[in-house]
Amino acid sequence: MRHSVLSSVTLSVPGIAPVATAYCDWLGYHTTAEGRVTDRLAESWDAPATIGSRWVELRAAAETQCVLRLVERPAYAGFAPLLHHGWNANEILCADPIDLAERFSQPGSPFRVIGAPQALDSNPRIVALQALGPAGELNYFTRLPPEGGSLIKTPARTPVDRSFIVVLGGPDLEQMQAFYRDTLGLTVSPRFGSVVAVLNAAHDLPPDTRTPLSLVALSSSYALELDEYPASATPRPCRPGDLPPGIAMVGLSATALTGATLPWRTPPTLRAGDDPHAGLYAGLVVGAAAERIEVIASG
DSSP states (O other), rough: OOOOOOEEEEEEEEEEEHHHHHHHHOOOOOEEEEEEHHHHHHHHHHOOTTTOOOOEEETTTTOOEEEEEEEEEOOOOOOOOTSSSEEEEEEEEESSHHHHHHHSTTOSSSSSEEEEEEEESSSOEEEEEEETTTTTOOEEEEEOOTOOOOOOOOOOOEEEEEEEEEEEEESHHHHHHHHIIIIIEEEEEEOOOEEOOHHHHTOOOOOTTEEEEEEEEOOOOOOEEOOOOOOTOOOOOOOOSSSEEEEEEEEEOOOTTOOOOOOOOEEEEEEOSSSSTTEEEEEEEEEETTTEEEEEEOO
């Protein structure tokens, strides 16, 4: 899986229409595909409860690879991002976080800022804001300098561009690093610490608490972030046979799956018909923080 890219970020949402409208009208996304979850697709997700559910794929204006997929599922009472293990934040490139924060403060905005635009303490040339979306999902909106960052080299091409990092929270950073490095064969950075203000606030930690984290390189355009969450974080709730709430899955596209010996929850199958990955092979693996990863390849 060394040659992989971020191909999809899947959100479990209680209603597709308001979420899709928010991303299209406020962020400039557009719909590229839609359908209903088939028996075979639900089986591949190990989520039979999703059979018949609506799904929609959205894409940023200049993006050709990564999609935001919405799957309509009932809400989970009491769920909120940052409090549980699993995929917790979708980091999206933008040109001007300060302007975006001002727009989000307008009446009727479906996005609510919970972290004002700030420079990262690890790289002051990178500025990010954090905002909850219409389904309570957590987005980071991040501006990279023109030359890019130390890992991601491609800044935003439009006012709001694509997902480029997805943040995973788990109880043990070493276990998460080992999974992505040793099981998936990806390049994982050494452990370092950074202040994650929204995480500290969610867990009532001192504002200067540093979260141990690591980065997983996918390409010069995409990465994953692994955060070791405080002991107050708990496993993510999930109904039997359903998708978990919030960011339910992340899709990684690889060059090939032939001969891959990954610990498949569901083995790769050729997708066809009304399927988001028709014509491709896709299977499901589950990581060290119980995160779901859809692995996709042409063969």
